[in-house]
Amino acid sequence: MRIAVTGSLATDHLMTFPGRFTDQLLADRLDHISLSFLVDTLEIRAGGAAADLASGLARLGHRPLLVGAVGADFAPYGQRLSALGVDLSGVQVSPTRPTARLLRTTDRDGHQIASFHAGAMTEAAGIDLAAVLRRAGGAGLVLIGADDPAAMLRHTRACRTHGIRFAADPAQQLTRLDGTLIRELVDGADHLFTDAHDHALLLAKTGWTREDVLRRVGVWVTTLGEKGIRVERAHDPVLEIPAVPDTEAADPTGTGAAFRAGYLAALAAGEDTVRCARSGSAPAAQTLSRLADPARLHALTRAAYGTEEHR
Template sequence: MSVVISGSVATDHLMSYPGRFSETLLPDQLAKISVSFLVEDLDVRRGGVGANIAYAMGVLDQNPYLLGAAGADFDEYDQWLRRHGVDTSLVRIFDTLHTARFVCTTDSEQAQIASFYPGAMSKASSADLSFVIDSIGMPDLVLIGANEPGAMVELTRQCREAGVPFAADPSQQLASLDAKQVLELVDGAAYLFSNHYELELILHRTGWTLEELDSRVEIRVTTKGADGVSILSDAGETNVGVVPAREIADPTGVGDAFRAGFLTAVRAGKTFERAAQLGSLIATYVIETTGPQEWSIDRADALARLEEAYDAEAAADLGELLPR
């Protein structure tokens, strides 16, 4: 089963602010906002929604294809991804542009203020379904993550017309999408991934009720932070709690990690409950690490954490999917 992960490829510049943004941002002055935060540190990390998900699936020995666009500075990043099990042959390189860049500051309460420079991502529409089929044949599933909005909409349309199952994961781009684009991205999805806030934004933009949304997607997966995740399918609703974090270092990429774990278990024929449990484990590894691709798995530790968070049966079942 070939899985193609489409989404942004970026470099993350992550900073920490020791105070709280809420103490500086004045609600009645937001139209004239002009503030600067003195940060404590700077970490430059590899990131991007597509690359983060592909990296995590690569660590889990899934050999995903990464579909996207990168700039002339991608070579070192490319080698990193390949070393961790990602097939980057579907990444289009544009020598006159830089790879996209994410700049994010996180305060003491894990609130974030971020900016995103698209760079080569603006050319992502060249990485379309015909390019995929010409390169690797018809894929079994395409996850369409945050990317250049036009490229996201076009790839979704192409998957729908070709009958290729797709997972809709607009996430960070929802704020940039209009109602028509959101409708295009969601309608007919095999999976819809979002967090709780993003779900409400989808409903607001489309004007759909929750029931109308659910009638247009096969499986809705909604993460709820510390409250776990909810999966709605024809079989009903499944709720799964989190794997407790030992420490919180950086929330960047946590949702991407969850998706990678979830899809890994689904590909292996596991139940949605098991898929959410594995996704939650991988998400916890990421939140305990600064940077979305700096984590690793210790098999014994992972099994112990699964058993502690869920039960011995879950650990044994998901142990089949952990790297040895």
């Protein structure tokens, strides 16, 4: 099964601060915050939720179709994605706006401070997903990730109109979207992906109960960090799947994309939801750049779940 991935494409500027952000905050000065952090490392790379996920799928042997909007400055990063095996035929290049840019600093405790400029991402709503899929030969599943809200809505409507199986992964856009729009983005999804915070936020903003959501989606997958993964389906018992222990000294950037890549790769292979979740947990314990090491991923999975648990 081929997978199309829609969402944000960005240039990521990722920095690490060796101290703790909380040590720089003074309780009696919180009304006048002016902070500066001397960072130890800077990594500049192709990023954005969609690019990270597509990269992860490509490293696992798939040829995902990437759909989003970038500026001309994305060209060198696009070449790297193409070299990995990502199909860029669904990427639209803006003639006037730069690629979206993320600036993120992570401290020694894994806490993060980030700023994001949307840039060309604001033009993603101009992409005709159905036309892109026709030109590319179709897809068995479209993941609709965090993007310009109008683009997310247009892509979701296109999937419903044309009977295309889709997964909803609104992620950080949940904080911006109102309940009406979130309900439309989720309704009818084959899969819904959230983390623990977004799980609660989605319920609060939509006014839905857990049962309301499960009546509208096929499978609701919630990542719980070191506590593992929760998989929920209507009329079925809740599945609680332990996480593979984190083996990296770790910048947490990309762990969500790595989990989704492993999960979707297993889904494309026809695995059940338990195996899909387990297949996502091992990549999430790695950096994105190490996903092409199947022996290591299999070893991590066997150690966590037993030899009979992963084919």
